[in-house]
Amino acid sequence: MNPVDLTPLYRSSIGFDRLGALIDNALASDHASVGYPPYNIEVLDENRYAITLAVAGFTEDELDIQVEKNVLSICGKKPNKEERKYLYQGIANRSFERKFNLADFVKVTGADLSNGLLMISLVKEIPEAMKPKTIVINQHHPVLEHTAEGKDNAA
Template sequence: MMKTIDLTPLYRNSIGFDRFANLLDNAFRAESAAAGYPPYNIESLEDNKYAITLAVAGFKQEELNINVERGVLTIRGEKEKVEGKNYLHQGIANRTFERKFNLADYIEVTGADLENGLLKINLLKVIPETMKPKSISINSSSASTIEHKEEIVA
């Protein structure tokens, strides 16, 4: 069952969030399609540093691919086929997967580490100087009005 959300009221008070509805819609679809494999954590390390950790037990570094394109981080795992194994029970999921994460503006992937079956992807939020908060001074219009009146009197 597909859920839809009407975000029209939000558009009246916001500017530049045109793709917000698409992000939400894609998130709902991705969660149902991914079925939770591989499991992952998202953590905030510091003010502008984050990490995504995926449990990729059994995958080698060569079998994993990390790609960022148009604000979407994609992690793919392609397991090499092993011939000649006769499992009585196979509980370890060694299947091909693809996990996608929508990155906010100014989030950059700074690196990735694979250790003990955990793939950790490091993220950093780099806000450009032009986007940082700044104080705007208010000019007084009364001074310019007084100067203008003095010119007329003379």
């Protein structure tokens, strides 16, 4: 696979240096564990999101949810129990770790486990200092005028 060259992006953009790490991580991820457990990412409204993971067979004590450095990690640990003999085993009942990269200002607000579905609520809270501001053009300052003699007079 050819590496992605992000040099043109870095020449004209500021603050996107984390993008390179995200792309490298996505390209190098372990493809064997990508499908388990299955999940949905849902947009609830402009600033609210939900991630739902199908974790049938896991209890609250066997699940661990952490956020560190804008990465949401969900781990499911199944304790080693007695060996069972299966004629057919179609239910994946194994430990897992699933990670999601969160954008700046996205916060996890809660989690709920119901009917084998783990729902994690997220909200994007942009601080007031980061929101766009309209700058009013002030027209009440004195305007300088040039006279024929080369002197400036305030209007």
